[in-house]
Amino acid sequence: MTRGVIIFWTLFVLIIGIDYHVTDRPRLEPKPFALGSGEASSSGHCSGK
Amino acid sequence: MYRLLLLGPACLGWIAVTLQAGLRAGFLLVLGLGFGAALSASRFGFTTGWRHLMIRKDPWGMIGQMIMMAICSALSFPLLAAFSHEISGAVAPITWGLVVGALLFGFAMQLADGCGSGTLYKAGASSPTSWVVLPAFIVGSFVGASHQHAWESLGGPLQAVGLQQEAAPIDLIATTGTPIALLLTLLGCAAVALASYLFAKRSAAQTGHRVPAVPSRWVWGAVVITALYVVHLIVAGQPWGIVYGLGLWGAKVATALGADLSADTFWGVAPHAERIGEPILWDVTSVTNIGLLYGALIANRWNTDAPTRRAWPSPTQLLISIFAGCLMGYSARLAYGCNVGAYLGGVASGSLHGWVWFAFAFLGSIGGVAARRKARIE
Numbered sequence: 001m002t003r004g005v006i007i008f009w010t011l012f013v014l015i016i017g018i019d020y021h022v023t024d025r026p027r028l029e030p031k032p033f034a035l036g037s038g039e040a041s042s043s044g045h046c047s048g049k
Numbered sequence: 050m051y052r053l054l055l056l057g058p059a060c061l062g063w064i065a066v067t068l069q070a071g072l073r074a075g076f077l078l079v080l081g082l083g084f085g086a087a088l089s090a091s092r093f094g095f096t097t098g099w100r101h102l103m104i105r106k107d108p109w110g111m112i113g114q115m116i117m118m119a120i121c122s123a124l125s126f127p128l129l130a131a132f133s134h135e136i137s138g139a140v141a142p143i144t145w146g147l148v149v150g151a152l153l154f155g156f157a158m159q160l161a162d163g164c165g166s167g168t169l170y171k172a173g174a175s176s177p178t179s180w181v182v183l184p185a186f187i188v189g190s191f192v193g194a195s196h197q198h199a200w201e202s203l204g205g206p207l208q209a210v211g212l213q214q215e216a217a218p219i220d221l222i223a224t225t226g227t228p229i230a231l232l233l234t235l236l237g238c239a240a241v242a243l244a245s246y247l248f249a250k251r252s253a254a255q256t257g258h259r260v261p262a263v264p265s266r267w268v269w270g271a272v273v274i275t276a277l278y279v280v281h282l283i284v285a286g287q288p289w290g291i292v293y294g295l296g297l298w299g300a301k302v303a304t305a306l307g308a309d310l311s312a313d314t315f316w317g318v319a320p321h322a323e324r325i326g327e328p329i330l331w332d333v334t335s336v337t338n339i340g341l342l343y344g345a346l347i348a349n350r351w352n353t354d355a356p357t358r359r360a361w362p363s364p365t366q367l368l369i370s371i372f373a374g375c376l377m378g379y380s381a382r383l384a385y386g387c388n389v390g391a392y393l394g395g396v397a398s399g400s401l402h403g404w405v406w407f408a409f410a411f412l413g414s415i416g417g418v419a420a421r422r423k424a425r426i427e
Contacts, residue, residue, distance in 0.1 A: 005175050005346070016329060016339070019301060020069065023328045029071040034135050034286025035128070041286030043333035044293040044324055046386030047139040047394065048197075 055347045062343065070330040076284045077333060081340020083277045084289070088170040088341070089348035091270025095388040096158045096167050098267075099414050106252035108245035108260065113267035115242040120275045121397035122234045125282055129398060130227045138398025139288045141385035142216040143207055143405050146200030150193075150384030151391070151406045154377055155413025158388075159421055161373035165291040165387030168374070169338060173345030177361045182374035183295075189378025190292050191299025194321075198314035200383050221399035230399045237396075237404060278393070285333045288394035291341075292381040294334030299378075300325050369424055384410075 031037035059082055067075030087093065098110020129138045141147070158164040161182045163171050168186055171179035205216030221230035249260045281289045300316045304325055310316040316325060329335045362370060381387045384406055386394060392410065395403020 004177065004180075008172075008175075008180060009346075012339075012342070020328045020330060022305075023326055025327070027071075027327075027331065030073050032072040032076060033284050034073075035132055035283045037135055037286070039286075040134060041137050042320065043285060043287055044297065044321065045139060045287050045334065045394075046290045046292040046381065046390030047141040047288075047400075048385055 052347075052350050055350055059343060059347065062339075066330055066336065070328065070336070073284060074330055074336050077281070077336045078340040080277055080281050080284065081337035081342075082344035082347070083340075084166070084274065084337065085170050085173055085341035085344025085346075086348040087270060087273040087277065087344075088166055089174050089345035090352055091266040091273070093267065093270035093274060094167050095164045095392070096162060096414075099155075099411060100159060100418055102245055102249070103415065103418050105261070106249045108242075108249040109263050109267050111245040112242045113271045115238040115245075116268070117271040117275050117278075118393065118396050119235050119238040120272070121278050121393065122231060122238075122399070124275070124279045125288075125397045126222055126227050126231045126234075126399060128279075128282060130222055136282060136286050138220070138222070138400060139290070139386065139390055139394030139403070140218045140220050140398055140400040141391070141395065141402045142201075142205060142218045143213075143402050144201055144205040144216045145203045146197065146383035147385060147391075147402055147405060148206060148409050149200075150380040150382070151409035152413040153380035154384055154387065155410030155415075156417040156420065157373040157376040157380065157413075158410075159414050159417025160424070160426070161370055161377055162426070164377070164389075165295075165381060166341070166389050168377070169291065169341050170345035173342035174349035175346065178366070178370050181362070181367055181370045182377075185371045185374025186378040186381075187295045187299040187302075189375040189380075190296035190382055191303060191316075191378070193379035193382025194296045194300075194315045195313050196379075197382050219401035221401065223399075234396060234399065241407075278397070281337070285337075287333065288390070288398060289337065290334045290386060290390035290394060291338060292334075292378070292387050292390055294332055294338045295378065296382060297321075297324055297332055297335060298329070301329065365424075366426060369426070 030039065034041050063075055063078055066078045093113065094110070095114065098114055101107040102111050128136055161168065163179060163182065168179050168182050172183045205213065207213040208216050221233060253260050278289050300310060304310060310325065315321055324332060385391045385402060391406040392403055395406055
């Protein structure tokens with residue numbers, strides 16, 4: 001099963017790496033905490049945002 | 050030594066995510082690690098909690114969930130009311146899609162032996178069944194989001210009986226004020242917990258047994274997850290969610306394979322269309338999901354008594370798992386989330402849709418438990 005774990009995580013990290021490489025672009029970094037930031041949350045959520 | 054080495058990739062991952070996506074994303078990854086470790090170590094499961102109540106007449110899983118809901122609500126409601134310009138709750142309308150979606154989700158999660166969080170933490174803890182369910186969940190969630198608009202156009206049950214002009218959210222905090230909203234929510238949690246205990250007690254009396262003792266893991270699991278939930282709300286500005294991220298992963302894969310989603314009623318419009326083009330590490334639910342997966346692996350390897358199934362399922366069970374995973378992903382999008390985004394997030398945001406989700410998902414679970422028996426899934 002260790003082989004399965006290694007394959008799973010290698011694939012997973014590879015996909016994240018490819019995604020980052022393909023989509024990288026300048027970003028206005030949000031403040032560390034939403035509370036106190038003065039900005040409305042703009043992230044996606046299952047509830048429909 | 051081997052187990053200590055597992056902490057290395059977690060630290061490296063945190064540094065990489067912080068450098069590439071910022072401090073907030075780094076914090077969220079750590080919170081995800083905490084969610085995964087807490088879920089895996091305490092084996093805190095929505096699915097098993099409900100199933101144990103139905104089959105073993107063991108109420109503690111359900112009571113643990115209600116304790117979690119109650120504390121989350123008590124801590125979240127004041128934050129949501131006082132900082133509504135920075136923190137938003139999981140508030141969604143009561144639509145036919147919610148009713149059908151929750152019913153199907155409850156059914157499918159029993160077949161798959163894990164809800165949204167359960168599938169993720171079991172996949173992280175190296176359960177082959179969940180490795181199969183997870184990709185199917187992603188596909189279902191991607192397609193379900195595409196169909197969400199069509200389901201919403203059907204309206205909702207309150208609209209059908211004339212109680213609403215259109216299917217709109219019912220936000221208890223905005224409607225009744227924080228104290229009454231909290232009182233109603235705490236009463237709801239207490240009523241469900243009491244009903245579960247009385248049901249177990251009556252069943253035990255009929256069979257001459259005693260109600261099972263309280264497993265401490267349910268209590269500390271509930272408390273730790275509650276603490277992480279509230280910190281997540283403060284850091285992200287929104288409740289903990291899972292399904293949106295999984296659907297986004299599906300949309301990214303579909304785009305990479307050449308699909309044109311520009312005409313899609315969900316993935317083709319802002320802000321979802323922009324998110325497909327952004328790095329996955331910028332998405333709140335994706336980052337916590339990634340952390341959750343790895344946190345579950347660490348906790349599973351640390352706890353040598355963890356009962357994770359390490360054998361590959363039979364071909365029949367494999368097919369059932371793929372079907373259940375697709376159905377869970379699809380239905381979770383109709384129902385505005387899974388146990389985390391809709392049930393926990395909805396109730397702890399004072400949104401009535403959370404309670405409606407719970408009622409119909411529980412009904413669906415009764416059918417799912419019967420289907421498990423028929424399919425001879427242990």
